[in-house]
Amino acid sequence: MVNKLQMEIKQSKKFESLEHEAFLNLQRTTDFLMRKVTDALKPFGITPPQYNVLRILRGAGESGLINREIGERMLTFVPDVTRMLDRLEKRDLVCRERGVEDRRLVTACITEEGLNLLSDLDQVFSDLNKELLGVCNKRTLTELIGTLERLRGA
Amino acid sequence: MVNKLQMEIKQSKKFESLEHEAFLNLQRTTDFLMRKVTDALKPFGITPPQYNVLRILRGAGESGLINREIGERMLTFVPDVTRMLDRLEKRDLVCRERGVEDRRLVTACITEEGLNLLSDLDQVFSDLNKELLGVCNKRTLTELIGTLERLRGA
DNA sequence: TGACATTTCCTGTTATAACAACTATTGTTG
DNA sequence: CAACAATAGTTGTTATAACAGGAAATGTCA
Numbered sequence: 368m369v370n371k372l373q374m375e376i377k378q379s380k381k382f383e384s385l386e387h388e389a390f391l392n393l394q395r396t397t398d399f400l401m402r403k404v405t406d407a408l409k410p411f412g413i414t415p416p417q418y419n420v421l422r423i424l425r426g427a428g429e430s431g432l433i434n435r436e437i438g439e440r441m442l443t444f445v446p447d448v449t450r451m452l453d454r455l456e457k458r459d460l461v462c463r464e465r466g467v468e469d470r471r472l473v474t475a476c477i478t479e480e481g482l483n484l485l486s487d488l489d490q491v492f493s494d495l496n497k498e499l500l501g502v503c504n505k506r507t508l509t510e511l512i513g514t515l516e517r518l519r520g521a
Numbered sequence: 522m523v524n525k526l527q528m529e530i531k532q533s534k535k536f537e538s539l540e541h542e543a544f545l546n547l548q549r550t551t552d553f554l555m556r557k558v559t560d561a562l563k564p565f566g567i568t569p570p571q572y573n574v575l576r577i578l579r580g581a582g583e584s585g586l587i588n589r590e591i592g593e594r595m596l597t598f599v600p601d602v603t604r605m606l607d608r609l610e611k612r613d614l615v616c617r618e619r620g621v622e623d624r625r626l627v628t629a630c631i632t633e634e635g636l637n638l639l640s641d642l643d644q645v646f647s648d649l650n651k652e653l654l655g656v657c658n659k660r661t662l663t664e665l666i667g668t669l670e671r672l673r674g675a
Numbered sequence: 676t677g678a679c680a681t682t683t684c685c686t687g688t689t690a691t692a693a694c695a696a697c698t699a700t701t702g703t704t705g
Numbered sequence: 706c707a708a709c710a711a712t713a714g715t716t717g718t719t720a721t722a723a724c725a726g727g728a729a730a731t732g733t734c735a
Binding site: 370371372374375376377378379380383385386387388389390391392393394395396397398399400401402426436439440441442444445493496497499500502503505506507508509510511512514515516517518519520 | 524525526529530531532533534537538539540541542543544545546547548549550551552553554555556580590593594595596597598619647648651653654655656657659661662664665666668669670671672673674
């Protein structure tokens with residue numbers, strides 16, 4: 368009996384351990400799903416991390432957030448928030464302002480144009496999300512979430 | 522009640538859907554785990570995709586594999602196998618040879634030095650793997666694997 | 676055979692990831 | 706207050722990701 372992942376990566380030997388098999392499946396599945404999302408966002412000229420930033424800034428509202436806070440809220444670690452915001456600013460999707468009280472801080476806000484783009488992206492993302500993850504029922508997804516949270520440390 | 526991921530990304534609003542929450546957890550967990558692996562491999566000057574290539578070539582044995590086959594067996598899609606092998610060849614971890622029968626093909630093999638490095642890496646990776654994924658029991662891991670395979674299409 | 680398509684790899688280019696060093700500003704402490 | 710530490714952001718550099726295009730070899734078929 369050869370399982371699905373073994374077939375996919377044309378591996379003849381068994382996995383070393385269940386832990387190993389689980390981890391490889393995690394990598395491959397996330398890569399698979401992210402690739403779909405990346406493709407779906409591409410017509411809008413937006414990458415998944417950029418989409419993530421825009422959503423974070425929308426959530427923050429008019430008061431905005433400073434670079435460090437944006438980095439902390441990202442789903443995946445991003446080492447260079449500055450240049451990421453540079454690109455978004457150049458496209459007028461966000462605006463930035465140097466702090467007056469503490470001149471080290473730079474606060475970023477989403478623009479009207481950014482909000483408009485987001486409302487399109489949300490629809491695309493939401494549809495894709497339900498299409499991709501909808502193959503599992505609610506109970507399975509709930510269990511999946513629990514397992515994943517556990518893997519990040521309970 | 523605010524859940525773990527919401528706290529992590531400092532999100533005040535609920536998730537739009539269970540599918541959404543599951544996907545975000547997948548992203549974050551894989552990023553978290555991959556970062557640990559990347560850190561563990563760093564002292565050896567090897568990235569996770571490079572480690573993946575070396576394992577693939579070891580599995581292929583002395584007959585080696587051509588670029589296309591390596592790409593097909595990678596866990597995550599890699600668009601540029603050529604230059605990835607360039608770097609590994611420069612470090613004498615793999616060697617390459619242009620095909621004689623079909624001169625379009627280039628076959629790569631792992632070197633003795635590559636095999637030696639791999640045996641160190643395997644120990645590190647295996648230990649880390651069990652440490653990270655060992656927080657879940659066998660049954661949970663088996664269910665996780667099943668769910669992930671399903672998400673890639675049954 | 677000869678034109679054309681296909682396959683395989685390589686090359687060029689831009690964007691992003693990762694990491695380290697640096698500047699400017701603010702906080703802390705003797 | 707002056708020296709130092711800490712924080713926030715920027716800049717520089719290298720490696721990798723992503724994508725498009727090109728060159729060489731092989732396959733196909735009229």
